[in-house]
Amino acid sequence: MTLAAARTDETTWVRRLIDDWAEAARASDLDGIMAAYTPDILSFDATIQLQFKGAEAYRRHWQFCLEMCAGPMVLEVHDLEIEAGDDVAFGHYLLRCGGTGEDGKEQVGWMRVTVCCRTRGDRWRVAHEHFSVPFDLASGKALLDLQP
Amino acid sequence: MTLAAARTDETTWVRRLIDDWAEAARASDLDGIMAAYTPDILSFDATIQLQFKGAEAYRRHWQFCLEMCAGPMVLEVHDLEIEAGDDVAFGHYLLRCGGTGEDGKEQVGWMRVTVCCRTRGDRWRVAHEHFSVPFDLASGKALLDLQP
Numbered sequence: 477m478t479l480a481a482a483r484t485d486e487t488t489w490v491r492r493l494i495d496d497w498a499e500a501a502r503a504s505d506l507d508g509i510m511a512a513y514t515p516d517i518l519s520f521d522a523t524i525q526l527q528f529k530g531a532e533a534y535r536r537h538w539q540f541c542l543e544m545c546a547g548p549m550v551l552e553v554h555d556l557e558i559e560a561g562d563d564v565a566f567g568h569y570l571l572r573c574g575g576t577g578e579d580g581k582e583q584v585g586w587m588r589v590t591v592c593c594r595t596r597g598d599r600w601r602v603a604h605e606h607f608s609v610p611f612d613l614a615s616g617k618a619l620l621d622l623q624p
Numbered sequence: 625m626t627l628a629a630a631r632t633d634e635t636t637w638v639r640r641l642i643d644d645w646a647e648a649a650r651a652s653d654l655d656g657i658m659a660a661y662t663p664d665i666l667s668f669d670a671t672i673q674l675q676f677k678g679a680e681a682y683r684r685h686w687q688f689c690l691e692m693c694a695g696p697m698v699l700e701v702h703d704l705e706i707e708a709g710d711d712v713a714f715g716h717y718l719l720r721c722g723g724t725g726e727d728g729k730e731q732v733g734w735m736r737v738t739v740c741c742r743t744r745g746d747r748w749r750v751a752h753e754h755f756s757v758p759f760d761l762a763s764g765k766a767l768l769d770l771q772p
Contacts, residue, residue: 518705518716520736523758526718526770527736544761557666559742559751561712566740568666568752570674588668588675590738590754592714594707603707604716606738608756610671611766613692618759618766622674 486560486600490567490593493600494553502551504542510535514594514603522587522607547576550584554624565593565600570624571607585609585620634708634748638715638741641748642701650699652690658683662742662751670735670755695724698732702772713741713748718772719755733757733768 493512500508510531519528521537528534556569567590574584592604609618641660648656658679667676669685676682704717715738722732740752757766 520716520738520756521758522756523761524767525758526734526772559712559740561709564707564709564712564714566712566714566752568668568740568754586674588754588756590668590740590752592707592716592738592740604714604738606716606736606754606756608668608670608736608754609759610669610673611757611759613671616766616768618764619672620764624674 482562483560486562486565486595487558489595489600490558490560490565491556493593493602494556494567494569494591497602498551498553502549504545504549506535506538506542509538512602513605514601517602518604520606520608522609545575550574550576550582560593563595563597567591567593586622586624630710631708634710634713634743635706637743637748638706638708638713639704641741641750642704642715642717642739645750646699646701650697652693652697654683654686654690657686660750661753662749665750666752668754668756670757693723698722698724698730708741711743711745715739715741734770734772 497512513531515531517531517534519534528537550573552572554570558567569589571587571589572584577583587607587609590606591602593600594603609620611618645660661679663679665679665682667682676685698721700720702718706715717737719735719737720732721735725731735755735757738754739750741748742751757768759766
């Protein structure tokens with residue numbers, strides 16, 4: 477196999493990792509979500525804390541998020557780009573996400589996501605993740621209504 | 625050179641890239657800042673827009689930021705961790721940053737930063753960057769006072 481072909485292969489695996497994670501998140505499947513992460517995952521999430529260190533802390537945070545988002549979840553990965561080496565890779569995408577309010581209306585916004593991955597010969601996992609929305613300098617408010 | 629030694633070497637180069645970038649940013653040296661980035665840099669910055677595509681757009685944004693932050697700049701890289709492959713790497717750190725107000729008082733806060741790098745045989749550069757602060761779910765306000 478050529479180097480280029482091997483790299484295409486790794487990119488495909490990282491893409492599948494993100495696809496599987498998104499499917500698990502849409503299904504509120506906590507074990508499926510956590511299967512994407514390394515035990516030493518270091519996460520910068522969009523809300524509450526500066527960082528979450530390790531799978532156990534991140535799992536508790538995800539549980540809180542899933543309980544908060546009752547009802548059908550909107551979670552769409554857009555503009556995903558991946559750069560994969562032999563055993564280190566990164567990807568970034570825009571996430572259209574939210575849920576359905578009690579009035580049945582969709583409440584969705586756009587976030588930015590970066591995923592940093594590694595493989596140790598077995599399968600790729602996310603070792604670092606960064607979710608966020610930008611904020612407005614004047615008001616200090618999160619800009620939840622921006623459109624790509 | 626063993627593989628482990630080669631990897632240590634690459635990690636050192638990525639660390640130097642971030643050190644040089646930080647030094648340029650502290651000096652408000654726009655050319656020095658931009659030297660860290662690939663021409664196709666895709667940036668998720670903490671403020672204003674969802675994303676900045678390409679070095680030209682990102683340079684304009686940096687120019688705006690530097691003009692906004694008159695006076696001595698605080699910019700400290702903390703808890704930097706790097707994972708480097710042969711030609712793809714990522715790093716994450718907490719950034720203590722801000723400036724000095726007209727009253728001479730420091731106005732600083734903590735941000736989260738992810739840098740995703742590549743090399744094409746010459747030197748490492750940042751191909752993707754993500755700066756952010758988390759926001760409070762209840763108020764929708766950026767949490768600018770969080771401490772690590």
